[in-house]
Amino acid sequence: MTQSLQNGFTLDNHYLRDLKGPVPVPTQYAPSLGVHRGSCPVEPHKDQEIKKHRSAQAAPLLGSCRVQTPAPMDVQMCQSIQPCHADHQGDLSAGQLLKWMDTIACLAAERHAGMACVTLSMDDIQFEETGRVGQVMTIKSKVNRAFTTSMEVGIRVSVQDVREHVERLVCVAYSTFVGKPAGPQKVLLRPVEDLCSAEEQLQHSLASERRRLRLYNEQTFSTLMIVERSQNKIDSLLRSNIELVLPPHANHHGNTFGGQIMAWMENAATVAASRLCGCFPSLRSVDMFRFRGPSSVGDRLVFKAVVNNTFNNSIEVGVRVEAYNCEEWTANKPRHINSAFLIYQLANTPGDVPAFPQVTYTTQDGERRYLSAIVRKRIRMARKHILSCKEEAPLSVPWDKSNQVYLGYNNVAALTVLAGKQDWEASSISDRVAVYVHEEVELLCVQVQMEVMTSALHAFTLLADLTLRPLWDNHYLSCEEVERADEEETVYHIKCPPINGGKSRDFVFLLSKRQPCKDGDPYVVALRSVTVTTVPPVEGFLRSEAKCAGFLIHSLGLNSCKVCYYNQVTSGVLPYVAGNLAGWSKSMEETASACTTFLERDLITTLY
Numbered sequence: 001m002t003q004s005l006q007n008g009f010t011l012d013n014h015y016l017r018d019l020k021g022p023v024p025v026p027t028q029y030a031p032s033l034g035v036h037r038g039s040c041p042v043e044p045h046k047d048q049e050i051k052k053h054r055s056a057q058a059a060p061l062l063g064s065c066r067v068q069t070p071a072p073m074d075v076q077m078c079q080s081i082q083p084c085h086a087d088h089q090g091d092l093s094a095g096q097l098l099k100w101m102d103t104i105a106c107l108a109a110e111r112h113a114g115m116a117c118v119t120l121s122m123d124d125i126q127f128e129e130t131g132r133v134g135q136v137m138t139i140k141s142k143v144n145r146a147f148t149t150s151m152e153v154g155i156r157v158s159v160q161d162v163r164e165h166v167e168r169l170v171c172v173a174y175s176t177f178v179g180k181p182a183g184p185q186k187v188l189l190r191p192v193e194d195l196c197s198a199e200e201q202l203q204h205s206l207a208s209e210r211r212r213l214r215l216y217n218e219q220t221f222s223t224l225m226i227v228e229r230s231q232n233k234i235d236s237l238l239r240s241n242i243e244l245v246l247p248p249h250a251n252h253h254g255n256t257f258g259g260q261i262m263a264w265m266e267n268a269a270t271v272a273a274s275r276l277c278g279c280f281p282s283l284r285s286v287d288m289f290r291f292r293g294p295s296s297v298g299d300r301l302v303f304k305a306v307v308n309n310t311f312n313n314s315i316e317v318g319v320r321v322e323a324y325n326c327e328e329w330t331a332n333k334p335r336h337i338n339s340a341f342l343i344y345q346l347a348n349t350p351g352d353v354p355a356f357p358q359v360t361y362t363t364q365d366g367e368r369r370y371l372s373a374i375v376r377k378r379i380r381m382a383r384k385h386i387l388s389c390k391e392e393a394p395l396s397v398p399w400d401k402s403n404q405v406y407l408g409y410n411n412v413a414a415l416t417v418l419a420g421k422q423d424w425e426a427s428s429i430s431d432r433v434a435v436y437v438h439e440e441v442e443l444l445c446v447q448v449q450m451e452v453m454t455s456a457l458h459a460f461t462l463l464a465d466l467t468l469r470p471l472w473d474n475h476y477l478s479c480e481e482v483e484r485a486d487e488e489e490t491v492y493h494i495k496c497p498p499i500n501g502g503k504s505r506d507f508v509f510l511l512s513k514r515q516p517c518k519d520g521d522p523y524v525v526a527l528r529s530v531t532v533t534t535v536p537p538v539e540g541f542l543r544s545e546a547k548c549a550g551f552l553i554h555s556l557g558l559n560s561c562k563v564c565y566y567n568q569v570t571s572g573v574l575p576y577v578a579g580n581l582a583g584w585s586k587s588m589e590e591t592a593s594a595c596t597t598f599l600e601r602d603l604i605t606t607l608y
């Protein structure tokens with residue numbers, strides 16, 4: 001049963017949702033020990049441990065204060081979309097949605113911290129749907145994990161047409177909040193405990209991975225910001241907009257409401273995007289809003305929006321927010337309080353090929369923004385795949401010797417199709433190694449090209465013997481031959497080390513190798529996962545799968561060749577390439593160099 005409360009908040013008999021003011025707490029949600037939430041009773045002996053842990057957590061620490069608070073719960077808001085929330089086309093304005101999301105996330109954060117909190121950042125958001133006037137938006141939030149002084153709040157937004165009873169997902173977002181310090185001391189947060197459901201546990205562990213990504217993102221942003229400050233040129237496309245912060249724009253602590261700042265940013269970006277396109281592109285995603293410093297009533301906020309680059313079906317608009325109080329305004333000394341990048345797409349009407357006008361740059365600063373938009377697109381793509389953690393249907397096919405011809409053909413054909421894909425984007429290029437990525441809707445592939453000073457046949461011989469791979473690839477702990485069907489098809493069992501605190505993994509691969517049929521054809525070494533009854537799951541290893549991977553080796557002359565490695569990224573492979581895709585690791589380049597060195601050494605003679 002659900003009761004309606006003011007401002008669209010609801011309180012139901014499963015979750016305490018309205019956190020405004022002193023709402024009576026049902027006994028099962030009380031923070032006292034020994035009580036349980038939902039179906040997760042606290043065992044008596046654990047009860048003592050938790051008590052000890054909590055009292056330790058509650059002790060004040062040097063230079064900080066520690067707050068003891070009730071366990072975190074879902075907070076939920078339902079809003080009926082009114083004309084005042086919508087744009088001129090009757091769609092819910094993204095700015096209004098951002099305000100609701102920020103409010104609801106803040107309430108979850110404040111419940112966990114037991115004190116006033118401020119938004120530090122809101123991560124990338126991908127909007128899957130929009131809402132229309134008359135529909136109902138449901139926005140839920142929950143603290144997934146508290147770190148030291150910051151905590152991650154997960155936000156889920158869905159929309160429902162009440163006549164249809166079908167709820168559609170609008171977006172999932174993650175905000176970071178910190179306790180609002182009363183003085184110079186930072187507030188240390190107690191950890192999130194009593195993770196009952198598998199989903200809560202999953203989100204708790206994923207939160208630290210997401211944190212890693214956002215802190216890495218922060219470094220990238222700061223580098224960009226340093227360049228921006230040092231170059232004081234304004235591109236012709238840059239548009240400025242000013243807002244005066246009035247009392248209705250403040251939050252419940254008297255600072256400028258974060259949701260309002262995001263809504264103004266979205267407005268500035270939308271104006272820049274629609275002026276460029278001459279139509280109304282829709283906001284599809286946002287690259288992290290980072291609240292760098294506070295602003296308050298009376299500040300003038302200047303929003304500088306510029307279209308950085310246009311791609312095949314999207315454009316990126318950068319928005320920078322500068323705040324001035326009266327004195328700063330006179331002295332022309334702004335405070336940089338926020339920056340974000342917003343991605344727009346044209347609505348796809350059937351038969352329409354969306355086309356964006358090309359952006360050209362005329363200044364050095366314009367060029368920097370143009371190029372960094374390309375880099376951000378790649379990082380965004382990587383983060384999307386890393387964070388989506390999609391469950392896949394089983395990818396392995398049963399290995400059956402009687403079906404060897406078909407399986408081998410299938411293996412080689414899949415690699416040939418993968419290699420034939422167009423639109424590979426360069427990710428890193430050095431003298432002898434180049435890494436490329438290719439993305440389609442649900443598909444992410446990587447390609448590593450190496451120039452090797454050895455004959456194509458020599459490289460093929462070494463690469464087609466997978467038992468040699470641990471000698472140059474430190475992603476391989478070991479590789480054992482399981483079954484050699486004939487000269488061309490062999491099944492191997494590979495064990496891989498754990499990465500980034502994950503589990504060790506193992507794979508069972510069918511390797512199919514082919515010599516060129518005619519001059520100019522490449523040598524082929526194709527790999528895909530198979531299931532073999534003689535290799536059951538191994539304790540301590542997570543059985544993982546690869547759908548399509550392998551090498552194409554092109555001869556460039558007697559003693560040189562180009563080796564191209566391809567991999568269609570699956571959830572089992574992703575942990576090993578995630579760092580590369582997001583830009584914090586160079587492991588692919590390092591492995592490629594090790595491979596080149598290995599192929600150029602005359603190992604055949606030493607090993608046989």
Ligand SMILES: CCCC(=O)SCCNC(=O)CCNC(=O)[C@H](O)C(C)(C)COP(=O)(O)OP(=O)(O)OC[C@H]1O[C@@H](n2cnc3c(N)ncnc32)[C@H](O)[C@@H]1OP(=O)(O)O
Pocket residue numbers: 102103106117118119120121147148149150151176178186214215218251252255256257258259290291292293294295
């Ligand atoms: C009703 C909705 C609520 C609102 O309207 S709030 C109004 C809008 N927000 C604001 O005005 C806040 C403005 N910002 C600020 O005042 C300061 O930046 C703020 C939030 C106090 C933080 O300042 P500092 O403490 O100096 O920041 P810090 O560098 O020491 O980091 C503190 C914790 O944050 C983390 N952090 C840094 N950059 C991050 C990022 N990009 N994304 C997520 N987390 C990030 C950092 O690791 C640290 O966390 P931890 O202590 O390791 O747990």
